[in-house]
Amino acid sequence: MRIGIVCYPTFGGSGVVATELGMALAEKGHIIHFITYDRPVRLRDHPNVFYHEVRVSDYPLFDYQPYELVLTSKLVDVAKFAGLDVLHVHYAIPHASAAWMAQRILAAEGLRLPFVTTLHGTDITLVGRDPSFEPVITFSMERSDAVTAVSESLKRDTYTHFPLKREVQVIPNFVCVDQYSHVPDTGLRARYAPNGERLVVHVSNFRPVKRVQDVVGMFKLLNQRIPARLLLIGDGPERQRIETICRQSSGCDAIQFLGKMTRPEEVMASCDLFALTSDSESFGLAALEAMACGVPVVSTDTGGLPEVNIHGVSGLLSGVGDVEAMAANALSILSDEVAHQRYREGALEQARRFDLQIVLPRYERLYESVVATVKA
Numbered sequence: 001m002r003i004g005i006v007c008y009p010t011f012g013g014s015g016v017v018a019t020e021l022g023m024a025l026a027e028k029g030h031i032i033h034f035i036t037y038d039r040p041v042r043l044r045d046h047p048n049v050f051y052h053e054v055r056v057s058d059y060p061l062f063d064y065q066p067y068e069l070v071l072t073s074k075l076v077d078v079a080k081f082a083g084l085d086v087l088h089v090h091y092a093i094p095h096a097s098a099a100w101m102a103q104r105i106l107a108a109e110g111l112r113l114p115f116v117t118t119l120h121g122t123d124i125t126l127v128g129r130d131p132s133f134e135p136v137i138t139f140s141m142e143r144s145d146a147v148t149a150v151s152e153s154l155k156r157d158t159y160t161h162f163p164l165k166r167e168v169q170v171i172p173n174f175v176c177v178d179q180y181s182h183v184p185d186t187g188l189r190a191r192y193a194p195n196g197e198r199l200v201v202h203v204s205n206f207r208p209v210k211r212v213q214d215v216v217g218m219f220k221l222l223n224q225r226i227p228a229r230l231l232l233i234g235d236g237p238e239r240q241r242i243e244t245i246c247r248q249s250s251g252c253d254a255i256q257f258l259g260k261m262t263r264p265e266e267v268m269a270s271c272d273l274f275a276l277t278s279d280s281e282s283f284g285l286a287a288l289e290a291m292a293c294g295v296p297v298v299s300t301d302t303g304g305l306p307e308v309n310i311h312g313v314s315g316l317l318s319g320v321g322d323v324e325a326m327a328a329n330a331l332s333i334l335s336d337e338v339a340h341q342r343y344r345e346g347a348l349e350q351a352r353r354f355d356l357q358i359v360l361p362r363y364e365r366l367y368e369s370v371v372a373t374v375k376a
């Protein structure tokens, strides 16, 4: 099949999922066209992969550049000249409405382009439900040829926040477990935990929804009980504030900010515990990536996290903001070598349930079904 993929090209989970999906489909022989405003950070060269940049001109009349219209025109162009069979848009805003517009323009020329919309999280739980977006999101979800959500929790939220009548199918996020290292790298451990401390890691885009201050709070309690170090990977609006909190308190030496990394899993694989303290999280791809490295997870019990991190198996869950409970959970996993090993194995086993080999055919079947409606 010739498949167009639209996503945010940044470090965010939706962009990572879209990119890895495209790469895996290309590997299976499909022809993939990425259509985004920048080259997706995880995109690698492949003979079946093409990248089309959406360039918005800087006309002085526009205070706000009409990105969605330029994207629509690019979608029409690529659909026609690359002969797309199907378009897959990740994150509803503004990709689903741009896809619908492109579909209408092509229809006027007698061409039919089905499109699949994948909902990822804040497009539904935060941004999308805002009245300034809601009618457009509802409409473009209704008009998509198929809509998927990355967790059961996100599917429920979609029906709660939108007056939607159509079916939403859950296709969870995935990892290619075999591509992850399951053994710590001695060189990295020597660098980050030179005295044999326990290594805790957090990866995010440092937005308020991630509550990174709780990772730091949890870590400080943990570090009072066992020698540990904390690695914070990623960057975003909250980073400066969190760094300031760390600098103004004791124990700052044990916390290291590593910034944005293209392959954070290379560091994660050498850590002992992953922490995710989000307020809301439709899935928690970073937690799944940690689990694919055999790293257990302490997380909040919000949104789709309990579908990914199984309490007592791959890690432990606690309420949002309950820093004491998180620290107690971290301690119970890390202070006992037997328990730690059991959680490591549980994490890897749970990650295998989300393996690419299981999830990829579900997307392929979905594409086939929407393409079949065109030919019918």
Ligand code: GMT
Residues within 6 Å of the ligand: 008, 011, 012, 013, 014, 015, 017, 120, 121, 122, 123, 125, 150, 173, 209, 280, 281, 282, 283, 284, 285, 286
């Ligand atoms: O919705 C967002 O916050 C952005 C999005 C992204 O692009 O990073 O994250 C969401 O999608 C990821 C991939 O499906 C999920 O793993 C994240 O849990 C989800 N984030 C939230 O729900 C806060």
